[in-house]
Amino acid sequence: MNLQSKKVNIALVGATGLVGIEFLKLLEERDFPFNNLYLFSSQKSAGLKLKVKGKFYTVKEFKRDLFKNIDIAFFATSAEESKKYTSLIKEFKTISIDNSSAFRLKKDIPLVVPEINFENVKKTTKLIANPNCSTIQLVLVLNTLLQVEQIESINVSTYQAISGAGKDALNRFFEQTKGKNKEGYPIFFNNLIQHIGNFKGKWCEEENKIIDETRKILNKKNLKISATTIRVPVVNSHTEVVNLEFKNRINISKIKNALNKTPYLVLLDETDPVSVSGTNLVFISRLRKDKFRDNVIHFIVTADNLRIGAALNGIKIGERIIYEK
Numbered sequence: 001m002n003l004q005s006k007k008v009n010i011a012l013v014g015a016t017g018l019v020g021i022e023f024l025k026l027l028e029e030r031d032f033p034f035n036n037l038y039l040f041s042s043q044k045s046a047g048l049k050l051k052v053k054g055k056f057y058t059v060k061e062f063k064r065d066l067f068k069n070i071d072i073a074f075f076a077t078s079a080e081e082s083k084k085y086t087s088l089i090k091e092f093k094t095i096s097i098d099n100s101s102a103f104r105l106k107k108d109i110p111l112v113v114p115e116i117n118f119e120n121v122k123k124t125t126k127l128i129a130n131p132n133c134s135t136i137q138l139v140l141v142l143n144t145l146l147q148v149e150q151i152e153s154i155n156v157s158t159y160q161a162i163s164g165a166g167k168d169a170l171n172r173f174f175e176q177t178k179g180k181n182k183e184g185y186p187i188f189f190n191n192l193i194q195h196i197g198n199f200k201g202k203w204c205e206e207e208n209k210i211i212d213e214t215r216k217i218l219n220k221k222n223l224k225i226s227a228t229t230i231r232v233p234v235v236n237s238h239t240e241v242v243n244l245e246f247k248n249r250i251n252i253s254k255i256k257n258a259l260n261k262t263p264y265l266v267l268l269d270e271t272d273p274v275s276v277s278g279t280n281l282v283f284i285s286r287l288r289k290d291k292f293r294d295n296v297i298h299f300i301v302t303a304d305n306l307r308i309g310a311a312l313n314g315i316k317i318g319e320r321i322i323y324e325k
Ligand SMILES: NC(=O)c1ccc[n+]([C@@H]2O[C@H](COP(=O)([O-])OP(=O)(O)OC[C@H]3O[C@@H](n4cnc5c(N)ncnc54)[C@H](OP(=O)(O)O)[C@@H]3O)[C@@H](O)[C@H]2O)c1
Pocket: 013, 014, 015, 016, 017, 018, 019, 020, 040, 041, 042, 043, 044, 045, 046, 062, 075, 076, 077, 078, 079, 081, 099, 100, 101, 131, 132, 133, 163, 164, 165, 166, 167, 168, 305, 306, 309, 310
């Protein structure tokens, strides 16, 4: 599809969710070239008016016949909802970019981080999967490190913000801070939640997503990677502690140079905390060599899960489709 010469018609399904709202901000901030914009939600939020680039758009309940004149659709809905709309993809010309986990591991569907593997989007591609939030910030760093030295194994522990669980969870959290909502796990003033999602054997859903998606995006199906995922009472931005073993002894200056040269990565020298929410960058801190092993490093990766981990990745895919395909 050659969209280069004209502005496109775009749709955002799930416009009223946490990721959806971030999509709207980014459409404006990056001056995304759209002609018409259609906003959809469930029946619950239909009728809401949301402002983008100075104009108000009324959110409509998503119906299949509303899909007709749309060139690019961003889905920021649950996996269950996204799956329901797959039949539309065959019927209409629309290119869909889906934020849910519904299609990420399907063989013929590209799982894309544009800085790493946009070449997997072909002229004929109609459905593209956006990876999991924790995966995106991790692979953006791993991709640079892989250009320095071969990786033997990766062990990542996550500290994931509440916004990663969507608007209902975030609202519940805010209510808990006022002592109001006793529903679900009392994460406020309590211990952390030691897993994210249901278990499949000894590993929870979020851990499997990081492991499987990282292997697919980096095209390394035998990569030795393990993950432990934890929910923390932080409103927004995920933090990950990474212990990484290279195949050979490494030169830490070479690693720092490579990270410093990567435009979307920020290597912090200081241990002072930085405010990450609302930024479009991935922050690396506490980079250091292991005390006993010459081929092992440790570092922390922090990024805005709603932006880097979701909406910004989708918007960048959309931009590249418009300008390159
Ligand atoms: N939050 C993150 O950090 C993050 C990161 C990466 C990926 N994701 C994925 O992105 C997706 C959205 O996450 P989120 O955190 O934004 O969730 P959310 O805050 O719960 O928002 C869900 C959105 O989906 C809409 N929706 C629900 N049922 C619908 C239907 N039948 N038809 C159309 N729209 C419907 C909701 O509309 P109403 O307002 O009407 O309820 C709302 O706009 C999920 O698949 C999630 O796993 C999230």
